[in-house]
Amino acid sequence: MTVQHQIPTIDLSDYLTKDSSPEARARIIEEVKDACSRYGFIQIKGHGVPVDLQRKIIGCCKTLFDLPQAEKDALSLKKNVSRRGYERIGDQTLDSKALPDQKEGFYIGREIPPNDISFLRGPNQWPELPEENFHGPITEYYKHMLSLCNGLMEILVIGLGHNPAVLGTFMREPVCNLKLLHYPPHNSTDERLFGAGAHTDFGGITILLQQPGKNGLQVYYEPTGEWLPVPAVEDVFVVNLGDLVHKWTDGTYRSTVHRVINAAGGDRYSVPCFFHGDVKATNPFKPGDGNSETVEEHIRNKFDQSYGTDSRQVAATA
Ligand SMILES: O=C(O)CCC(=O)C(=O)O
Ligand SMILES: [Fe+2]
Numbered sequence: 001m002t003v004q005h006q007i008p009t010i011d012l013s014d015y016l017t018k019d020s021s022p023e024a025r026a027r028i029i030e031e032v033k034d035a036c037s038r039y040g041f042i043q044i045k046g047h048g049v050p051v052d053l054q055r056k057i058i059g060c061c062k063t064l065f066d067l068p069q070a071e072k073d074a075l076s077l078k079k080n081v082s083r084r085g086y087e088r089i090g091d092q093t094l095d096s097k098a099l100p101d102q103k104e105g106f107y108i109g110r111e112i113p114p115n116d117i118s119f120l121r122g123p124n125q126w127p128e129l130p131e132e133n134f135h136g137p138i139t140e141y142y143k144h145m146l147s148l149c150n151g152l153m154e155i156l157v158i159g160l161g162h163n164p165a166v167l168g169t170f171m172r173e174p175v176c177n178l179k180l181l182h183y184p185p186h187n188s189t190d191e192r193l194f195g196a197g198a199h200t201d202f203g204g205i206t207i208l209l210q211q212p213g214k215n216g217l218q219v220y221y222e223p224t225g226e227w228l229p230v231p232a233v234e235d236v237f238v239v240n241l242g243d244l245v246h247k248w249t250d251g252t253y254r255s256t257v258h259r260v261i262n263a264a265g266g267d268r269y270s271v272p273c274f275f276h277g278d279v280k281a282t283n284p285f286k287p288g289d290g291n292s293e294t295v296e297e298h299i300r301n302k303f304d305q306s307y308g309t310d311s312r313q314v315a316a317t318a
Pocket of ligand 1: 179271
């Protein structure tokens with residue numbers, strides 16, 4: 001009999017509510033650990049993010065990407081070291097063996113004043129849209145993502161037997177970037193063309209909001225060589241681990257290859273939230289492990305590889 005592998009779905013509500021029992025919390029910690037070591041991916045329910053807000057965020061994607069190309073280009077991320085703003089279809093190539101990705105994107109992160117800009121840190125570039133159509137919902141959603149990332153990081157470090165206090169420096173001013181994404185319909189038969197080419201995520205943890213019903217995400221399951229589809233279900237987030245966590249935990253928590261093909265018909269919107277920790281932090285899972293690479297150094301190399309840029313050459317301006 002063949003086993004149908006699926007990305008496990010875990011309900012976090014018993015962990016995130018204040019009055020949860022130690023037993024319930026321990027069970028969730030084990031479930032997350034098991035899924036993250038086996039698949040590097042989980043689907044989560046009971047996360048506490050209002051479904052209305054999730055719907056609004058998908059609406060924000062449509063509103064933003066429907067703007068005239070010139071308006072989007074005026075917000076290009078290429079001009080700033082903080083990497084906030086817009087990228088065109090084909091600007092990123094996540095799989096160097098494939099063609100450029102068929103997606104456009106828009107990065108939004110923590111609001112940092114213009115006099116304090118550095119790599120991944122700086123002011124956002126907001127489109128000229130009514131507050132309630134964009135800035136308002138995005139800001140509210142961003143707070144939810146920060147708090148959920150906090151909870152997930154805590155679950156992950158406890159799963160490895162640590163006290164959550166080890167996260168101190170890592171959580172000082174964590175880089176947490178939303179990336180609004182738009183995939184146009186995929187009509188090509190070219191096997192080298194993807195919405196997002198096969199890749200592992202760069203950093204810490206990713207929380208992905210998918211547009212309900214718009215399937216397209218596939219996760220590579222190495223033991224059987226299968227691409228497992230991850231359905232786009234309303235109110236269910238996909239969580240996966242990036243290369244930093246893989247490296248920091250010697251692969252106990254895996255960063256797994258995945259890709260996107262928008263074959264669902266019509267446009268597809270999604271919003272990953274990339275949580276990397278403080279730019280100056282080193283391994284929080286094994287403090288003092290002798291590896292002095294910082295979050296910033298690691299992410300900078302990954303960005304430069306996939307965008308074909310040299311970010312050290314971009315001046316620190318807004
Ligand atoms: O759009 C998706 O479903 C996934 C996007 C993704 O994997 C990424 O941006 O890293
Ligand atoms: Fe990804």
